[in-house]
Amino acid sequence: MSFRRWLLVALLGIVFLFGCSHGRTSFLNIRYQSHKEFPSLQQKIGRTLAALPLKDERKETLYIGLHTPYQGISSYFKSDPFPLEKAIEGSLSQVLSRHGVKTVGVSDWDGRPESLKGMDADSILMVEMKRLWIEGTASLFRTRVRTEVHFVIHLGVKREGKVFSKNVNVEKEMTVSRLTPGRAEQMINQVLTEIFDAFFSNPY
Numbered sequence: 467m468s469f470r471r472w473l474l475v476a477l478l479g480i481v482f483l484f485g486c487s488h489g490r491t492s493f494l495n496i497r498y499q500s501h502k503e504f505p506s507l508q509q510k511i512g513r514t515l516a517a518l519p520l521k522d523e524r525k526e527t528l529y530i531g532l533h534t535p536y537q538g539i540s541s542y543f544k545s546d547p548f549p550l551e552k553a554i555e556g557s558l559s560q561v562l563s564r565h566g567v568k569t570v571g572v573s574d575w576d577g578r579p580e581s582l583k584g585m586d587a588d589s590i591l592m593v594e595m596k597r598l599w600i601e602g603t604a605s606l607f608r609t610r611v612r613t614e615v616h617f618v619i620h621l622g623v624k625r626e627g628k629v630f631s632k633n634v635n636v637e638k639e640m641t642v643s644r645l646t647p648g649r650a651e652q653m654i655n656q657v658l659t660e661i662f663d664a665f666f667s668n669p670y
Contacts, residue, residue, distance in 0.1 A: 526638060
């Protein structure tokens with residue numbers, strides 16, 4: 467084999483190796499979905515809620531999870547819609563709309579109770595996303611899955627003249643026979659539903 471042909475084969479091998487080392491990416495339909503009733507929600511926060519863009523403060527913002535099989539190359543999970551904050555914001559707005567609360571987008575808020583007086587909305591919501599990650603590590607017959615979701619939620623209520631903050635960190639571990647993208651999607655959405663259902667049931 468000539469040197470040029472050998473070099474070409476070697477380069478193609480390197481490209482193939484690095485191209486496959488990242489594994490494939492599965493898209494998960496991430497959303498907060500709730501069928502729960504919140505009878506006191508309008509009484510607590512009013513009919514109009516100003517919502518700031520969700521602050522994504524995660525260290526890893528491109529992916530939301532990783533699956534490491536017993537053999538083979540790891541695969542990654544990515545949110546759909548993307549970016550992740552878009553998926554969560556959209557589903558929050560839909561759930562609130564079903565309960566008679568209209569969300570209005572705002573670009574800025576200083577977080578101070580004093581600034582609530584000048585708002586057009588009844589309340590204002592700011593959500594900081596510190597962590598959202600699911601990771602499955604497979605052994606011969608089972609896969610250990612760890613899910614972690616961490617939010618800091620700030621709610622300013624004009625009528626109360628106060629800002630209420632909640633630090634919510636949920637960590638779950640379980641063992642499944644196999645972690646599929648559908649199963650990972652279900653696990654993350656379940657945690658999101660638990661967090662926001664609890665919040666809207668008792669926002670302050």
